[in-house]
Amino acid sequence: MAGERDVAGGNGVWGRGWRGPLSGLLDLFFPPLCHQCRGFIPHAGRVHVCPACLATSRPVEPPLCTICGVPFPAPAGIDHPCGPCLTTPPPFAAARAAFLYEGAIRDLIHRFKYDGAVQVRRPLALLMADRLAPLAAEKAPDLLVPVPLHVRRLRQRGFNQAVLLGALLSREWQIPLGRRALRRIRWTEPQVNLAAKERLANVRGAFAVTDRARVEGKRVMLVDDVLTTGSTLAECSRVLLRAGAAEVCAVTIARVAWD
Numbered sequence: 137m138a139g140e141r142d143v144a145g146g147n148g149v150w151g152r153g154w155r156g157p158l159s160g161l162l163d164l165f166f167p168p169l170c171h172q173c174r175g176f177i178p179h180a181g182r183v184h185v186c187p188a189c190l191a192t193s194r195p196v197e198p199p200l201c202t203i204c205g206v207p208f209p210a211p212a213g214i215d216h217p218c219g220p221c222l223t224t225p226p227p228f229a230a231a232r233a234a235f236l237y238e239g240a241i242r243d244l245i246h247r248f249k250y251d252g253a254v255q256v257r258r259p260l261a262l263l264m265a266d267r268l269a270p271l272a273a274e275k276a277p278d279l280l281v282p283v284p285l286h287v288r289r290l291r292q293r294g295f296n297q298a299v300l301l302g303a304l305l306s307r308e309w310q311i312p313l314g315r316r317a318l319r320r321i322r323w324t325e326p327q328v329n330l331a332a333k334e335r336l337a338n339v340r341g342a343f344a345v346t347d348r349a350r351v352e353g354k355r356v357m358l359v360d361d362v363l364t365t366g367s368t369l370a371e372c373s374r375v376l377l378r379a380g381a382a383e384v385c386a387v388t389i390a391r392v393a394w395d
């Protein structure tokens with residue numbers, strides 16, 4: 137019963153959660169299988185990714201940049217703003233990712249986005265909810281806003297991965313979801329095909345706030361799947377701030393490692 141809160145409160149995804157005396161019986165009929173290797177997970181929590189698969193993706197751990205969240209290579213030290221954030225501060229107050237974009241997390245995101253494996257959204261969102269709960273508690277956002285897809289891309293894919301993740305985060309963190317707060321008003325090249333410096337130009341002017349009143353004076357938390365250079369999140373933040381948002385921060389499942 138308390139399980140729903142345990143995960144959001146950061147007590148760990150491997151906690152016993154709601155599993156009571158019936159859990160053995162449930163495991164018999166609905167064995168918890170790992171979304172990645174399909175292996176049976178004994179004593180599974182709510183996240184059905186086995187510890188061995190999860191260990192193939194490093195979580196983003198301190199020390200990291202207090203603004204963009206990039207982890208520093210040095211194993212010890214305190215969090216501080218990184219060089220690029222000091223020279224050109226991004227419009228968002230903070231961006232945080234749960235994992236580095238590698239291993240099982242990378243595969244799961246790939247299957248979710250490109251193979252339409254929407255069932256994978258649940259473990260990904262629960263891992264995000266658990267690992268990024270400290271930021272949600274610190275920033276106390278009024279609204280979660282998924283990064284929108286262009287309607288053409290939405291038709292191709294059939295769903296917006298950021299909306300599906302945002303809906304689960306909204307439930308876990310008890311923060312309202314503004315699923316249409318932002319919309320994409322211009323078609324853009326997929327960012328993966330572009331070099332870092334072309335990315336910002338590519339997304340410039342691509343987003344618009346649909347309802348100013350919804351974001352005015354609000355603390356907004358953007359939700360997306362992967363952070364690469366942060367250009368998309370920066371542009372969404374700029375648009376939200378221009379519409380009167382009080383502060384914008386961002387969360388993603390994964391971020392591309394420091395390069």
Ligand SMILES: [Zn+2]
Nearest residue numbers: 170173186189
């Ligand atoms: Zn596994």
Ligand SMILES: [Zn+2]
Nearest residue numbers: 201204218221
């Ligand atoms: Zn930084």
